Amino acid sequence: MSAVLTVQDIHTFIGQFHILEGVTVEVPDHSITALLGRNGAGKTTTLRSIMGLNPPARGQIQYRGQALNGRKPYDIAQLGLGYVPDYRAIFRQLTVEENLKIAERRPGDLDRKRQFIFEIFPDLEKLYQWPGGQLSGGQQQMLAIARALVPDNSLLLIDEPSEGLAPVIIEGMMAAIRRLTAQAAVLLVEQNFRVASQLADRYVIIEDGRSVHSGTMPDLLASPALIQKYLSAA
Ligand SMILES: Nc1ncnc2c1ncn2[C@@H]1O[C@H](COP(=O)(O)OP(=O)(O)O)[C@@H](O)[C@H]1O
Numbered sequence: 026m027s028a029v030l031t032v033q034d035i036h037t038f039i040g041q042f043h044i045l046e047g048v049t050v051e052v053p054d055h056s057i058t059a060l061l062g063r064n065g066a067g068k069t070t071t072l073r074s075i076m077g078l079n080p081p082a083r084g085q086i087q088y089r090g091q092a093l094n095g096r097k098p099y100d101i102a103q104l105g106l107g108y109v110p111d112y113r114a115i116f117r118q119l120t121v122e123e124n125l126k127i128a129e130r131r132p133g134d135l136d137r138k139r140q141f142i143f144e145i146f147p148d149l150e151k152l153y154q155w156p157g158g159q160l161s162g163g164q165q166q167m168l169a170i171a172r173a174l175v176p177d178n179s180l181l182l183i184d185e186p187s188e189g190l191a192p193v194i195i196e197g198m199m200a201a202i203r204r205l206t207a208q209a210a211v212l213l214v215e216q217n218f219r220v221a222s223q224l225a226d227r228y229v230i231i232e233d234g235r236s237v238h239s240g241t242m243p244d245l246l247a248s249p250a251l252i253q254k255y256l257s258a259a
């Protein structure tokens with residue numbers, strides 16, 4: 026198993042608060058790893074630490090054998106990491122095409138990726154000239170993920186893609202995310218355990234800023250006690 030990302034015992038402070046107190050995550054290539062844990066556990070902060078937005082004070086982060094520690098978010102993205110934050114951050118006044126165009130890292134990225142993006146998210150082809158602000162919640166989430174597909178990213182960090190979406194929309198989103206693994210590995214934060222369990226190959230549970238369990242998804246599904254202890258509503 027070759028890991029595209031290795032996060033080793035990171036500690037992250039936000040202001041004076043010690044938010045992450047030892048998080049270890051390994052993401053194998055071309056697979057989906059789910060970060061699980063209750064609200065406030067530190068999942069979003071883990072993604073932000075990887076991207077250099079909340080840089081860790083201790084611990085190592087390696088992407089394809091290169092250390093990410095000390096690099097700026099822009100430089101980390103340039104290495105091939107795409108981040109889809111939970112607030113989606115699409116430009117509401119810009120069309121779908123313009124939202125995708127400004128995600129280019131090199132000239133011609135969108136021309137090279139447009140067909141793949143349309144295959145995964147057929148709605149975006151139909152809505153190509155619509156302003157982002159007129160898309161439905163599910164379509165905005167598709168656009169947010171599609172933007173991370175425009176440059177040549179080999180790791181996508183996706184925060185809560187199913188949040189606020191209707192079940193039928195979530196099904197389509199899951200199918201799309203599964204297809205992304207043809208191009209990239211995915212580290213997924215997902216509160217909806219049914220979604221996470223159907224999508225992910227591996228899991229890491231975060232509790233109070235620490236990674237407390239990890240393994241394969243079939244192993245987790247065979248451990249109701251673990252699910253009850255860490256993942257059931259408090
Ligand atoms: N900007 C911030 N200032 C202070 N505390 C924060 C900030 N951002 C997050 N936290 C705290 O860090 C903890 C982890 O947050 P977060 O990573 O967003 O959790 P999750 O994504 O698992 O719900 C929470 O207790 C949260 O209140």
Ligand SMILES: [Mg+2]
Nearest residue numbers: 068069070111
């Ligand atoms: Mg979060």
